[in-house]
Amino acid sequence: MRRIGILLGLIMALAVPAVALAATQSAATDVTLAKGDNRTGNYYVAGQTITVDGNVTGDVVCAGQSVVINGSVGGDVLCGAQTLTVNGPVGGSVRAGGQIVSINGNVARNVTVGAQNLVLGSNAKVGGDVAVGAQTATLNGSVGQAVYAGAGTLAINSTVGGSVTAEAQTLTLGGGAAVTGNLDYTSDNTFALDKSKIQGQVARHAPVRAATRSTTVADRLGTLLYSIVATLLGVLVAIWLAPRLIGSVAGTMRTRWSASIGWGALTVIAGPMVLVFLAITVVGLPIALVLGTLWVLALVTSAGFAGVTVGRLILQQVDDDRRGLALAALAGVPIVALAAWLPLIGGFFGLSTAIWAIGGMVIAANRARALS
Secondary structure (H helix, E strand, O other), X not given: OHHHHHHHHHHHHHHHHHHHHHHXXXXXXXXXXXXXXOEOOXXXXXXXXXXXXXXXXXXXXXXXXXXXXOOOEOOOEEEEEEEXXXXXXXXXXXXXXXXXXXXOOEEOOOEEEEEEEEEEOOOXXXXXXXXXXXXXXXXXXXXXXXXXXXXXXEEEOOEEOOOEEEXXXXXXXXXXXXXXXXXXXXXXXXXXXXXXXXXXXXXXXXXXXXXXXXXXXXXXXXXXXHHHHHHHHHHHHHHHHOHHHHHHHHHHHHHOHHHHHHHHHHHHHHHHHHHHHHHOOOOOHHHHHHHHHHHHHHHHHHHHHHHXXXXXXXXXXXXXXHHHHHXXXXXXXXXXXXXXXXXXXXXXXXXXXXXXXXXXXXXHHHHHHHHO
16 A cells, blocks of 8 residues: 555656646746745746745645755645755645655655655755655655655665655665664565664565566556556647537536536446447448447547546636647646546546546537537
8 A cells, every 4th residue: 555655646746747837827948936036825837947946835836857946835845857856945745756856955744756766865854754666765864754665775864753664675774874663674685784773673575476566556557657648649639620629518517517417327328228229220220330439439538528627627717729728638637547547436437527528528519519
C-alpha cells in the first residue's frame, strides 16, 4: 500500500502541469515573481524558466523546465519540472515530479516526490512524512515523522522522527543519521548498518517475486500515462476539427447532467439488445452495423468528453472556442484518467463517466436533429 501511495503521489505530480497550464490561461518563456511582489491566494504559473522570489499566501502550482522557489509559500507546492529547487519555507506540503528535485527550505507538513534524483538539503526540515520514488534519494535534512522510499540508492544522513520503510538496492546511514523508530527494508542485498543509529528494530525482507511485481506496477503506471497522453491527443484533434460538436456535448453534460445520466444508462443497457434484434433481420443488419459502430465509438470517446466537461467545471468556463476547450481538456483529462485508474472505485467511475458522456451525446444529437 505504501508503494501505491508513492505512485499516486507521482501521478498527481505528473497531472499538475496540465492543471497549472489550464489555470493560468497563458504561459511565458521566462516568468519571475519578484521579491516584494507578494501574492494573496494561490499562484498558478507555467513557463520554461520560473523564479519565485516573492511570497505566496496560498499554493504554488507550477509547470516548467527549471523552477526555483526562493520566497515563502503559505500553502502547498505542487510542481512538475525538469529541475525543481525549493529554497523558501513551505507552510503546507511539497508534491512534485521531475528529474532533479532539491528541497532546502523548511516544509511544515509532508514531502511526496517522484524524481530521478531527490536531495533534501542539510538545512531543510520536514515536519511530517517523506514519501519518495527515485533512482537516488539523499536525505541530509531532518524528517519529523516517517520515511517511505522506493529507490535504487537511499542515503539517510539526518534524523528521522519515525520509522523508515524502504525498498532499495543500496541503503546507507551517514554520520548524522538517527532513526527514532524501526528500519524495515526490502532488498536483494544485506547492508552493514550501524544499529546504534536506530532506536527501534531492524528488519530485512527479501523481495517476493520481485520481477513479477515490478512488471505489474510498471505496466499499470505505463497504462495510466499512455491513457492520459492518448486521450489528450485524441481530444485535442477532435477539438481542432469539430469544436462546436465538442462544446455542445460538454455543455449538455454540464447543464443537463441528470438527463445525460438517464439517457446514457438507457443507451448502454438497451443498446446491445437493440443491435442484436436488428442484426437478426436482413433489412436491419446494415442499420445494426452503423449503430454498432457509433455505439462503440461513443464508448471509446466518452473519457475525452468527460475530461473536457470536468475541466470546464474546474475552470468555471463556458467558452466554446478551440482555446477554451483545449484548456479544459488539459485540466480535466488527467483527473478523469487518474480516477478511472484507482483500485476498487476505478471501474465504477469509468462506467459512470461513460454513461454520463454517452447521454450527453444522445441529447446533443437529438437537439441538433430537431434544429436542422
